[in-house]
Amino acid sequence: MDTENxxxxxxxxxxxxxxxxxxxxNSHEITQKLNQFIQRNSSSSENGEARRIVCVTSGGTTAPLEQRCVRYVDNFSSGHRGATSTEYFLKAGYAVIFLYRRGSFQPFCRSLPEDPLLECFEPTNDLNIQVRKDYSKxxxxxxxxxxxxxxxxxxxxxxxxxxxxxxxxxxxIGTSTRCIGPRAxxxxxxxxxxxxxxxxxxxxxxxQSGSHLLDVKLVQVPKMLSVLRKDWAPLAFCVSFKVLMVFVRH
Structure with a gap:
C-alpha cells in the first residue's frame, strides 16, 4: 500500500x-531533429550494427523566480564532465545527444583557453584575422x-x-529513444x-527590492529518474551522479 501511495x-x-x-x-523542431538523428544512427554502421545512442546531459539548470526572468536560483556546473564524456562516447562509436546548459563547457574545447574567440585569434590587418600560433594546433x-x-x-x-x-x-528525448530499446x-x-x-x-x-526580506516558496522538483526508467525509456541504460562533498579539517 505504501508503494502504491x-x-x-x-x-x-x-x-x-x-x-x-x-x-x-520549439518542441516540434526538437522532436523532428531527434527523430531524424535516431533514424540516421539506427541504420547499420561500418561494422554492420546500428550505433548505440547516448543522451549526455551537462551543465546546471536554473529555477526562475519571475516569469520574465531577472532573478533565478542556479545549480552551478561547468559542464566539464558532460562535455569530456561526450568526446569519449564519440570515440567509442556512440552517437551522442548532447543536452547542455547554454554557456557551459563544450566538447573538444579542453585545450582552448577560457575565452577562445578573443584569445586564440589576432588581427592581421583591418579586414582579416588569423589563429595565433600558440593555439593553432x-x-x-x-x-x-x-x-x-x-x-x-x-x-x-x-x-x-x-x-x-x-x-x-x-x-x-526519452520518449523518442524508446523505439530503439536497449541501444539507448x-x-x-x-x-x-x-x-x-x-x-x-x-x-x-x-x-521589487523595496523590502528587507524576500519570502519565496519553493516546491520540490519530482524525482524524474524513476519516471525516465519506468515510463519514458524503460529499456535504456541509465547512469546518474551524486554530488560529492569533500570536507577537509585543518
Missing part, C-alpha cells in the same frame, strides 16, 4: 510540474573533431537554461535543480 504521489507531482511548466517554444583539432562529429550525423546538440526546459527536453543510454551529468517555483505562482516582472 508513493507511486500515486510521484505521478501527481510529475503531472503538476509539467502542467505548470511554460511550453517549449588546438583550434584546428577542436574544429576538425567537432565538424566530423556534427557533419557525420553523430552529434546532436540541444541547449537548455531552465529546469522547465531541461525536463521537458529530457522527456522528449542516458548519462545524466547535469546538475539539476532540487526546488523550483511553479510558473503560476511567479510574479510576471522583476521582484
Amino acid at each position: 508513493r507511486t500515486e504521489t510521484l505521478e501527481a507531482q510529475v503531472k503538476a510540474f509539467f502542467d505548470s511548466a511554460p511550453p517549449l517554444h 588546438a583550434v584546428k583539432s577542436a574544429i576538425v573533431d567537432h565538424h566530423i562529429a556534427v557533419a557525420g550525423g553523430h552529434l546532436l546538440k540541444l541547449p537548455f537554461s531552465t529546469i522547465f526546459e531541461y525536463l521537458q527536453m529530457l522527456q522528449i 543510454m542516458f548519462y545524466l551529468a547535469a546538475a539539476v535543480s532540487d526546488y523550483y517555483v511553479p510558473w503560476k505562482d511567479m510574479v510576471e516582472h522583476k521582484i
